[in-house]
Amino acid sequence: MPKMNPRALITLCIAASLLLLPTHNLREAVAADRAGDQKIKVAFEGGFPPFNYVDSSGQLQGFDVDIAKALCETARLSCELVVQEWTDMIPNLLSNKYDMIVSSMSMSAERRKLVTFSDKYYDSPSVFIARKDSVLTTISDESLKGLRVGIAAETSQQAYIKKFFPSAETTVFRSSPELYKALANEDVDVMLEDKLAVYDWLTNTNEGRCCKFVGTDVKDTSIFGEGAGIAFRKDDAALTAKINAALAELQAGEVYDSINAKYFPFSIR
Template identity: 40%
Template sequence: MRIALRIALAASAALLTLGVAQAQEKTLRIGTEGAYPPFNNLTSDGQLVGFDIDIAKALCDEMKVKCTFVAQDWDGIIPALTTKKIDAIVSSMSITAEREKTIDFSDKYYNTPTAIIGPKDQKFGATPDDLKGKVIGVQVSTVHAVYAKKHFTGAQEIKEYQTQDEANNDLAAGRIDAVQADSIALGEFLKSDQGKACCDLKGMVAPDDEVLGPGVGAGIRKEDTALKEKFNAGIKAIRANGKYDEISKKYFDFDIYGGATQSN
């Protein structure tokens, strides 16, 4: 009887230990848009790929947590975080004072300038005077929308789109005069057959750190301070051990970590 009791108690202890371990291995749900190449994009077979995705996977490995990705429309991604449908945002989201009223951010993991593109057969720049009277396309709920409304007050219209692709498509079709977005995302479009045929780079916009922010970070709920510390430690670690550079070289031929201002 004593032997049987000991076996039963040992089994119970093992199950309890397993239960605690499983509880500690909670899956981290990472939200991303899946419509912003080369940073995050959904392939035809439904796989999320891109720089954001690879960086997030590297950070999850560094934090030793299991992660899953959740594709989320851009204008709903912060509400998804605050209502706990996801646990973090890794989706080229710029760190701005306005967003920090609602959520917190990790340290930056990249920073690139913001640009203007337009039709190849038209010569203009990226200043307010250059864009006076023009219809400018921007993605909704981005720093670009805020910037355009603040600085391009002489534009005929600041037209907002649900995705960057929709803005680019309208520019290619001649329905708008210019598009403002992250320079790398626009560079990807300009390298495409559609982009090569229609459009070119007009220039970089003037800096505005208040609107564009100091860079791109992972979005985290304000109360999740321990998770923020893990993200910050992970970013520091992959920068130091070479993993960040390995990922960056898959997508870019320059140092994306630095840069002037900006992303989404």
């Protein structure tokens, strides 16, 4: 009987052992093999529905999360998803606590000084929102005079209000859910928020039915950048290139559009 090549024997043994695994374990083993050796951590705020939020079972869900998972699979990366408070999002990326941020971060000029961004993965204007019984119909420095304006901390919306409405009476909240609750409870009179993010609150929650869009969409590339991007450390060019290639593949096929349709009845490209 001829001798079997040692490498072929090892391969045969591995294949045989995989056949003995339960089906779910086999799937996990194949997935691990496909993922390759590179393991990274991906950060999300976890408080910005429908883009990223933690569900009742403690699991991360949302558009950002689905996009991140699809990118990791396409790029053959083994990704651990972590929740990070928004105000420390970039500082903790720079201190190596995780490797990339997929959390609806606008690619502003100020942020580009600190991090590198991927290509745009979606775009959304900002918008002012007030209660339905508000007499506010247009937005100007004059119309906001005497009104309490709510904004989320460390956001492009905060930078916009500071630049164009310096005399506005502002209240800063640590997260978007806290901001929305304040408007619903009449603790503020109007707020400035990302349109797609607040769309879910306005249309899909009882609390959000209190309120309406006011004025026109707010766009300013010098402050809001050119859409939402994935943030990386500046010295992580290889990972940035790998994710950009994966993003292009997702957007060229059906995966991106199917994730888009899961959360919005219109394209957010």
